[in-house]
Amino acid sequence: MGSGSGAAQGRTDLAPQTLEAMQAATRVLAGVALRSLDVLDGAVTLPQFRMLAVLAGLGRARSVQVARALGLEASTVTRLADRMVTAGYVSRGGEPRHRGVVTLELTGSGKDLVGRVAAWREQELAGIFRQLPPAGQAQVTRALCQLVAAAGEGYGTISPRPGAGVTDLGGRAH
Numbered sequence: 001m002g003s004g005s006g007a008a009q010g011r012t013d014l015a016p017q018t019l020e021a022m023q024a025a026t027r028v029l030a031g032v033a034l035r036s037l038d039v040l041d042g043a044v045t046l047p048q049f050r051m052l053a054v055l056a057g058l059g060r061a062r063s064v065q066v067a068r069a070l071g072l073e074a075s076t077v078t079r080l081a082d083r084m085v086t087a088g089y090v091s092r093g094g095e096p097r098h099r100g101v102v103t104l105e106l107t108g109s110g111k112d113l114v115g116r117v118a119a120w121r122e123q124e125l126a127g128i129f130r131q132l133p134p135a136g137q138a139q140v141t142r143a144l145c146q147l148v149a150a151a152g153e154g155y156g157t158i159s160p161r162p163g164a165g166v167t168d169l170g171g172r173a174h
Contacts, residue, residue, distance in 0.1 A: 028128070036121045040113060044089070049117065051080050052089060052106060056114045060093070060105040078102075089113055 012019065037049055044052065054069045055061065067077040081104055084090035089110035095101040106114065129137055148155075 032121055032124050032128075036117045036124070039116055039120045043087070043113065044084075048080055048084060049114075051077065051084065052110055052114050053117075055090065055104060055106045056111065060103055062095075063102045063104055066104055077104075084110070 014022075034046070037044070037046060040049075050070060051066060054066055058065060058069065063077050063081065064074055066081075067074045070077065072080075081090055081092060085092050087109075089107055091105050091107050093103040093105065095103065129140070132140060
């Protein structure tokens with residue numbers, strides 16, 4: 001699994017133009033992710049959306065699972081969930097056999113919110129991609145698939161606990 005340990009140790013064995021291209025692509029993709037929240041007219045913050053996106057991927061989940069996926073403490077997830085329950089985007093439940101277990105699940109409104117952001121992102125990315133000639137589109141697609149494979153499953157969707165090597169930039173859960 002790609003842990004990013006080379007970057008953490010300051011290794012720069014890639015050609016400068018490769019690093020510059022990757023940094024530029026990161027800025028573009030992060031910009032799309034951040035701008036996509038504008039379609040919500042301030043309904044949620046980025047940290048709140050991260051929780052909604054994680055729930056979209058997990059479905060009904062124990063709050064400790066959500067905390068683990070976000071790389072947050074359980075108390076922080078509780079506060080985020082409180083706000084999202086009040087806003088009507090998340091429902092809180094429990095497990096009959098385990099009274100101390102709290103579960104979280106997206107409501108219809110929460111699913112709609114995540115869907116609107118995902119649809120905007122897809123439209124924006126398609127618009128950017130259409131600027132490339134067909135051969136370039138095929139090249140970029142192959143390169144991105146290779147990059148995702150090299151990073152490893154879960155990279156970008158699962159936040160680390162201290163010592164782990166993956167990060168979550170927020171966004172659509174897969």
